[in-house]
Amino acid sequence: MKNNEYKHCGLNVALTILSGKWKPMILYYISHTPEMRFTELWRIIPKITKKVLLDQLKQLEADGLILRQEKSGFPPEVSYQISEKGHALSPVLSALEEWANVHVSEKVEQFEQESGTRRWRRNGR
Amino acid sequence: MKNNEYKHCGLNVALTILSGKWKPMILYYISHTPEMRFTELWRIIPKITKKVLLDQLKQLEADGLILRQEKSGFPPEVSYQISEKGHALSPVLSALEEWANVHVSEKVEQFEQESGTRRWRRNGR
DNA sequence: CAAGAAGGTCACATATATGTAACCTGTTCA
DNA sequence: TGAACAGGTTACATATATGTGACCTTCTTG
Numbered sequence: 001m002k003n004n005e006y007k008h009c010g011l012n013v014a015l016t017i018l019s020g021k022w023k024p025m026i027l028y029y030i031s032h033t034p035e036m037r038f039t040e041l042w043r044i045i046p047k048i049t050k051k052v053l054l055d056q057l058k059q060l061e062a063d064g065l066i067l068r069q070e071k072s073g074f075p076p077e078v079s080y081q082i083s084e085k086g087h088a089l090s091p092v093l094s095a096l097e098e099w100a101n102v103h104v105s106e107k108v109e110q111f112e113q114e115s116g117t118r119r120w121r122r123n124g125r
Numbered sequence: 126m127k128n129n130e131y132k133h134c135g136l137n138v139a140l141t142i143l144s145g146k147w148k149p150m151i152l153y154y155i156s157h158t159p160e161m162r163f164t165e166l167w168r169i170i171p172k173i174t175k176k177v178l179l180d181q182l183k184q185l186e187a188d189g190l191i192l193r194q195e196k197s198g199f200p201p202e203v204s205y206q207i208s209e210k211g212h213a214l215s216p217v218l219s220a221l222e223e224w225a226n227v228h229v230s231e232k233v234e235q236f237e238q239e240s241g242t243r244r245w246r247r248n249g250r
Numbered sequence: 251c252a253a254g255a256a257g258g259t260c261a262c263a264t265a266t267a268t269g270t271a272a273c274c275t276g277t278t279c280a
Numbered sequence: 281t282g283a284a285c286a287g288g289t290t291a292c293a294t295a296t297a298t299g300t301g302a303c304c305t306t307c308t309t310g
Binding site for chain 1: 254255258259
């Protein structure tokens with residue numbers, strides 16, 4: 001170890017921002033639709049709870065990856081869009097995905113099968 | 126939503142593999158040293174516990190990002206190296222890091238300051 | 251007038267990740 | 281002989297993330 005200290009906080013920050021059981025899926029749907037309404041998103045994503053969906057949306061919004069737009073009136077009408085930051089992230093996410101498909105394809109296939117059933121973070125493996 | 130289902134499990138797998146409070150740092154040090162011994166790593170990384178360091182090393186090894194090499198004899202001598210998979214990942218991680226530095230630089234700076242103090246996953250924000 | 255609509259909150263329960271400290275292994279060295 | 285060494289395990293405690301269900305709003309419709 002010369003003087004190469006660990007100064008790569010950006011990586012930690014990025015991973016923190018992305019960490020959340022449903023975030024990749026949420027980002028995916030939001031970035032592939034011009035205006036995604038809350039309820040539609042909830043309908044599309046199989047097993048998430050309203051509360052958790054809301055939590056993760058709030059985090060994504062706070063981190064600037066998505067934009068929330070609220071039209072006044074009743075019933076409420078809220079929709080989400082991908083932001084510029086979020087858009088800038090997507091090639092990087094594709095690269096990550098590509099890496100996984102090439103280098104850990106067994107795990108990817110396994111994941112596809114268990115999908116919806118499994119728990120997110122490990123340690124129980 | 127046409128028929129564009131979410132089939133991007135690779136991203137989930139990659140993020141799962143990378144998720145762990147100390148993994149980016151561990152990966153960094155291992156990939157920047159030809160042979161990193163357990164104890165040296167432990168000495169270098171400020172506040173991690175032996176147990177947690179071991180856990181994360183095991184996960185990284187199980188996921189194939191690093192290689193563990195054990196020389197027989199006493200006292201034990203174990204060293205870690207980056208694997209080919211791990212090596213292949215590093216440009217992607219750099220891209221992530223770059224994204225963070227460009228798009229969420231405030232958070233990165235904040236992270237640098239709190240470093241070591243802060244907790245990893247949020248929700249308490 | 252009761253129920254359903256969309257988006258959201260709250261209090262609480264469970265699951266998973268991380269941390270703390272004690273203990274174990276055979277050499278070597280004082 | 282007993283302390284230090286490197287790497288590791290174990291039982292337990294705490295922190296954080298996710299899940300469940302009840303409740304709230306105000307307008308519209310049956």
